[in-house]
Amino acid sequence: MREEAIEREIEAVLGLTKRRERDSELYKITNEVFDRTTKETIAYLHRKGKIEELYGTISTGKEANVFAGVDSAGNKIVVKIYRTYTTEFRRIWEYLAADPRIGYLPKDMRRLTFVWTRREFKNLQRAIKYAVRVPDPIIFRNNVLVMEFIGDEVPAPRLKDVERMLEKRDFEELYDFTIGVIERLWRRGDMVHGDLSEYNILLHDGPVVIDWSQATVKRNRMSVELLKRDLKNVITYFGRKGVDVDDLNEKLRELLER
Numbered sequence: 001m002r003e004e005a006i007e008r009e010i011e012a013v014l015g016l017t018k019r020r021e022r023d024s025e026l027y028k029i030t031n032e033v034f035d036r037t038t039k040e041t042i043a044y045l046h047r048k049g050k051i052e053e054l055y056g057t058i059s060t061g062k063e064a065n066v067f068a069g070v071d072s073a074g075n076k077i078v079v080k081i082y083r084t085y086t087t088e089f090r091r092i093w094e095y096l097a098a099d100p101r102i103g104y105l106p107k108d109m110r111r112l113t114f115v116w117t118r119r120e121f122k123n124l125q126r127a128i129k130y131a132v133r134v135p136d137p138i139i140f141r142n143n144v145l146v147m148e149f150i151g152d153e154v155p156a157p158r159l160k161d162v163e164r165m166l167e168k169r170d171f172e173e174l175y176d177f178t179i180g181v182i183e184r185l186w187r188r189g190d191m192v193h194g195d196l197s198e199y200n201i202l203l204h205d206g207p208v209v210i211d212w213s214q215a216t217v218k219r220n221r222m223s224v225e226l227l228k229r230d231l232k233n234v235i236t237y238f239g240r241k242g243v244d245v246d247d248l249n250e251k252l253r254e255l256l257e258r
């Protein structure tokens with residue numbers, strides 16, 4: 001695509017053709033964080049009607065920026081954009097190298113994030129099959145993942161954000177839910193989330209599990225380690241909230257038995 005054509009599409013995505021406020025945070029991120037491929041990818045998704053407009057930043061993480069937006073039909077969406085340069089290269093490479101589903105591994109960060117993004121999309125699709133509530137994956141291209149917006153006017157809060165407002169009974173229910181997710185994924189889905197915590201559970205008419213970038217299959221040589229990590233994080237967190245939690249090693253043994 002020609003440079004000017006990309007810029008025009010990006011301006012439309014940012015609502016600049018309507019508002020012309022060029023100092024917005026979003027505008028800054030787009031220009032300072034996104035490289036040409038990322039802009040071209042956003043422009044492509046705009047032309048396809050998958051991203052009509054991005055209107056706000058939800059989160060700036062270690063490796064990705066997450067935005068709220070709408071598609072051309074007016075549906076709210078969340079757009080997760082992996083940065084094509086990051087200090088996380090080594091970790092991402094190691095996680096992907098251990099995943100038996102991944103064949104060829106690119107040597108450069110840019111194309112490695114494409115593989116990473118595709119894997120997160122596939123993980124979301126796979127998790128849904130095993131009755132785990134997650135944001136519906138809509139489309140991915142290169143380092144950009146578009147998914148269902150969880151929330152109403154504003155994005156749903158994370159468990160961590162609302163923990164002060166919860167009672168013991170709520171924590172007990174959420175604990176059972178979370179352990180249930182780990183068990184269902186492992187037993188029925190041959191899968192493990194790998195980063196399950198109070199930061200990756202949104203509350204919106206019940207819990208919704210997000211952030212599937214680290215998730216992998218049982219056949220992965222790291223899967224037991226990841227399973228143990230998830231169990232440990234969950235048991236420790238809910239134990240501190242007063243829940244009568246399972247014993248970590250017993251639960252792990254139980255899951256590994258069959």
Ligand SMILES: Nc1ncnc2c1ncn2[C@@H]1O[C@H](COP(=O)(O)OP(=O)(O)O)[C@@H](O)[C@H]1O
Pocket residue numbers: 058059060061062063064066078080135147148149150151155156158199200210211212213
């Ligand atoms: N589908 C979604 N709907 C609403 N908010 C979301 C959605 N996906 C992510 N978020 C918000 O963006 C934050 C970062 O997303 P996440 O996938 O966890 O990325 P990271 O790898 O940076 O932690 C989450 O903590 C959550 O607040």
Ligand SMILES: [Mg+2]
Pocket residue numbers: 199200211
């Ligand atoms: Mg997260």
